[in-house]
Amino acid sequence: MDRLSSELAATYLRPRKTPSTACSGCGLGANHKIILQAVSELGLQVSDVVWGTSIGCAGRQTFATWKGDGFAGTHGRVYAIARGLRLALPAEIKLILTVGDGDAFGIGLNHLLHAARCNADMTVIVNDNLGYQSTGGQFGWTTPAGSRTDSSPYGMFEPGFMGGGLDIMNILKGAGATFLARHIARDGQAAVENMKRAILNRGFSLVHMPYPCPTNFGSTNLGTRTPVTIYRWIVERSAPLGQETADTLWATGVYLDASNSRPEFSEQVREKGQQIRRTQAA
Amino acid sequence: MKERVELVASGFGGQGVVRLGQILGQAAVKQGLHVTMLKSHGTEMRGGYVRSQVVMSPKLIDSPICESPDYFIALSLAAYKRFRDTVPPSGVILYDPAFVDALDAGLACRQLAVPAKQLSVERFNRPILANTIILGALSRHLALLDKELLLESLLAIIPKFQAENRQAFQAGYDCVH
Amino acid sequence: MKRFLETGNFAVTEGAILAGCRFFAGYPITPATEIAESMSRRLPQVGGIYVQAEDECAAMHLCIGGALGGYKAMTATSGPGYILYADPYGWAIGCETPLVILNSGRVGPVSGITGAPGQGEFYLTRYPTQGGNFETICLAPNSAQEAMAMTVEAFYLSERFRTPVTVLADQLITDGFEDISVPGNEGEMKEMGFRIWPRQIHPGPLFYPATDEIDIPPVQLGHNTGALCSDWTPTEEGYDTEEVENHHRHAFRLIYKIRNHRDLISHRCQKSFLDDDPELIVVSFGTPSRVVNTAVAKARGRGQRIGSLRLINLWPFPDELFTRKAIYLVVELNWDGQLVREVQRAAPKDSAVHFLGTCGDLPTQADLEESFNKLLANQPLTRKGWTLEAW
Ligand SMILES: Cc1ncc(C[n+]2csc(CCOP(=O)(O)OP(=O)(O)O)c2C)c(N)n1
Ligand code: SF4
Numbered sequence: 001m002d003r004l005s006s007e008l009a010a011t012y013l014r015p016r017k018t019p020s021t022a023c024s025g026c027g028l029g030a031n032h033k034i035i036l037q038a039v040s041e042l043g044l045q046v047s048d049v050v051w052g053t054s055i056g057c058a059g060r061q062t063f064a065t066w067k068g069d070g071f072a073g074t075h076g077r078v079y080a081i082a083r084g085l086r087l088a089l090p091a092e093i094k095l096i097l098t099v100g101d102g103d104a105f106g107i108g109l110n111h112l113l114h115a116a117r118c119n120a121d122m123t124v125i126v127n128d129n130l131g132y133q134s135t136g137g138q139f140g141w142t143t144p145a146g147s148r149t150d151s152s153p154y155g156m157f158e159p160g161f162m163g164g165g166l167d168i169m170n171i172l173k174g175a176g177a178t179f180l181a182r183h184i185a186r187d188g189q190a191a192v193e194n195m196k197r198a199i200l201n202r203g204f205s206l207v208h209m210p211y212p213c214p215t216n217f218g219s220t221n222l223g224t225r226t227p228v229t230i231y232r233w234i235v236e237r238s239a240p241l242g243q244e245t246a247d248t249l250w251a252t253g254v255y256l257d258a259s260n261s262r263p264e265f266s267e268q269v270r271e272k273g274q275q276i277r278r279t280q281a282a
Numbered sequence: 283m284k285e286r287v288e289l290v291a292s293g294f295g296g297q298g299v300v301r302l303g304q305i306l307g308q309a310a311v312k313q314g315l316h317v318t319m320l321k322s323h324g325t326e327m328r329g330g331y332v333r334s335q336v337v338m339s340p341k342l343i344d345s346p347i348c349e350s351p352d353y354f355i356a357l358s359l360a361a362y363k364r365f366r367d368t369v370p371p372s373g374v375i376l377y378d379p380a381f382v383d384a385l386d387a388g389l390a391c392r393q394l395a396v397p398a399k400q401l402s403v404e405r406f407n408r409p410i411l412a413n414t415i416i417l418g419a420l421s422r423h424l425a426l427l428d429k430e431l432l433l434e435s436l437l438a439i440i441p442k443f444q445a446e447n448r449q450a451f452q453a454g455y456d457c458v459h
Numbered sequence: 460m461k462r463f464l465e466t467g468n469f470a471v472t473e474g475a476i477l478a479g480c481r482f483f484a485g486y487p488i489t490p491a492t493e494i495a496e497s498m499s500r501r502l503p504q505v506g507g508i509y510v511q512a513e514d515e516c517a518a519m520h521l522c523i524g525g526a527l528g529g530y531k532a533m534t535a536t537s538g539p540g541y542i543l544y545a546d547p548y549g550w551a552i553g554c555e556t557p558l559v560i561l562n563s564g565r566v567g568p569v570s571g572i573t574g575a576p577g578q579g580e581f582y583l584t585r586y587p588t589q590g591g592n593f594e595t596i597c598l599a600p601n602s603a604q605e606a607m608a609m610t611v612e613a614f615y616l617s618e619r620f621r622t623p624v625t626v627l628a629d630q631l632i633t634d635g636f637e638d639i640s641v642p643g644n645e646g647e648m649k650e651m652g653f654r655i656w657p658r659q660i661h662p663g664p665l666f667y668p669a670t671d672e673i674d675i676p677p678v679q680l681g682h683n684t685g686a687l688c689s690d691w692t693p694t695e696e697g698y699d700t701e702e703v704e705n706h707h708r709h710a711f712r713l714i715y716k717i718r719n720h721r722d723l724i725s726h727r728c729q730k731s732f733l734d735d736d737p738e739l740i741v742v743s744f745g746t747p748s749r750v751v752n753t754a755v756a757k758a759r760g761r762g763q764r765i766g767s768l769r770l771i772n773l774w775p776f777p778d779e780l781f782t783r784k785a786i787y788l789v790v791e792l793n794w795d796g797q798l799v800r801e802v803q804r805a806a807p808k809d810s811a812v813h814f815l816g817t818c819g820d821l822p823t824q825a826d827l828e829e830s831f832n833k834l835l836a837n838q839p840l841t842r843k844g845w846t847l848e849a850w
Contacts, residue, residue, distance in 0.1 A: 016698065017698075046683065047683035050680045050681055053689075055690065060691070060699065063687075063689055063691075063699055064687050064689075064697070064698050064699060067685070068683055068685065069680040069681060069682070069683060069684065069685065069686045069687070070686075070687050070688075070689075071527065071680060071687070071688045071689060072688075072689035072690060072691070072699075073520065073550070073690065074546050074547075074549070074550055074690045077516065077517075077520045077546060077547065077550075080512070080513075080516070080517040080520030080521055080524070081520045081521075081523050081524040081527070082524060083510075083517075083521055083524060084482075084484065084510070084520065084521035084522060084523060084524020084525045084526075084527075084528070084532075085524035085525070085527055085528050085680060085681075086524070087482070087508050087510065087521075087524070087525060087528070088482070088508075088524065088525050088526075088527070088528020088529055088530050088681075089528050089680070089681045090681065093681050110513055110514070110517075111513065111517055111520070114512075114513045114517065269508055269510075272503070273503045273506065273507075273508065276503040276504060277503065277504060277506060280503075280504050303636075304464065304636065307464040307636055307638075308464050310464075310638070311462055311463070311464045311638045315638070316637075316638050317464055317636070317637060317638045318635060318636065318637045318638075319464070319635065319636035319637070320631060320634075320635045320636075321634070321635075321636070322574070343637075343749075344749045344750070344752040344753040344756070345749045345750040345752075345753040345821070345824075346631065346635060346637075346746075346749060347750060347821055347823075349823060349824055349825075
């Protein structure tokens, strides 16, 4: 599951960046594979996609893996770069962003919400390792309540965006996103299918993908670095939407599919511009 | 003729002081002169006045600041008090006695009353024409600018009530000597 | 050629459009708001894109996105927004993205006084971001007409040098009205000295060559060239690297592509009476220089041996203009003295360098005349500037 098929890798990835430099047992690779599988099943070519990333593990480990054009923003800003780029690129080119939870839901949240607000066509995959991991394991805004991390040695007691009746998806929905889903890589083909729907949506899509970090979250909060054990811990706390129990932290599946229900940002800007040009002399 | 002419217009917000400067500036541009115009506002914060500083010259203008204005149009007492001392002996103050009711007799410059507010109401029943009257009065003294060009840019900037504006401009011209 | 009585904001907008700018992202702030407003009106008319951003940090990032997609892009702000550019400014320097930034200086620190001119960002235009290891380009016009010209020039330089260029103006330039001539065709643009450099696409694979070369097309995305750009130190291909050797090459490129081609930039200045053996040289930039020029011309009329050096290119700093031994008086719109420090460094070692500061209002002729008289009589300045150090 975690290993990329050599065929996928040969088609889409730069040899220089494979294998990745992530810690052994890191769940990021499995998420990455789900995305590439979806890209492949959609029949997209290398030239069809421009790939953006954030910093942190989620960003840096995926930067420059894509064979085609790629970019990375400073912490939290990639959504604003992508929004500008969306206005400049042809509509056929897909924008796929792989980013971290701290990047998207902390420092970059304002930019993320504004990308959702204007329904800019991009697919943001938030690879959620349940905190700030590349800086050594501090709690983030989706870290489960009570978790012990290096910056919550007594257990995380302030509320995050997940749990206690909150779900970051509600905020994104309210902001205007048109496709929202959550999956763990263990969802396999179901995750691939919904990733495809996210990419196909001509508008702002976000897929939230919690994944295990053995090095920090696993070892500090769960007392184990064994990927299988951490995966089990995550699987036990996820359930398909509608089948949640009291212990469910991550409801998986399609949270919102309003694909193509709102005007897409760059199309709207372009159309309005043409209309203004027709009616107004310079 | 002086090469560089400085003009300050100042009054309350809403009196059209900035517009007045713009009309003058436009006329000067039409005449092929160089022009600068600074507007200061933020009325309450900065001493309760609005001010336009206009500099006109056939040469490129260095300082856009009117440190010793050749013409000062005073449309409020506060403005008059604040800037009257900057006017050199060769300068002219045009003031509306409806607002400036306490003159400083000690000034060396000429001080000419332009009863713009009164005329605009009594003759035209349109207080909005007061600035046109002021401009008419100014055009009598401002040798640098062509009277017709000034009227033309006034009519271009204020397209409403063209006939009345022409009359008011002439009335202003006639009321000062 | 059309002549208008218009603001510097208008001049900057029209200059940008003449230079080929078709992408503007901004955020409202006095006294640069009108640029955003006029861009929102003008750009759609010429096939361009205007976006209002959620903040200045986003505004410049949006411009980066626009530039990566092929647009000549610009943003405009004042001090409180300029500081929020720090993050994207660094990104654009590192990835060598051509962009133009207009900063209209007002009174600081922070929000300070919104509707009055200041010059508090002289050094910030040299260090607009963290990390060091770069050189910047900054042009400072002193009139609306020149703001138009320098906006055009900033686009030209940003393309050739592949770097963001700041046009540093002030509130009087952007808000003030002046007669402005706008060229109507290429011939008239040439006549006015406007230079245009077209956007091209880098074919790869070496996007960041380890040389000081200029005139290399910037990285653009969406052409399947395998282009890479990021906030990490790049290899020549654009891969993120932790190799110090790579960093060394990249840093030297960022510094020396500009330093080694200063002749393209640093000739821009205005000298008045400098060849006439001045005892005292008054140094300034931006709007204060206009008062200085008037005062210096008057002083010459009185027979005082004074010259004026008005800087237009601020960075890289034109050291070569400071070869003459003289008394220097640096006039700035701040009380702390910024340009003066650079003049102290660049002037011949045995020159006396003095400072006359003010902020919010321009210095008056009387201020300047008094300072000239004092300095020529070998007396210390008593009224302003360094005397504040007594505090
Ligand atoms: C402005 C800024 N602040 C802080 C950092 C330090 N930093 C680097 S990676 C990172 C963690 C990012 O967390 P997340 O986005 O969740 O990614 P993860 O490493 O957990 O995959 C931080 C805080 C930075 N690079 N820039
Ligand atoms: S620190 Fe955690 S998230 Fe980052 S690469 Fe290692 S295992 Fe993966």
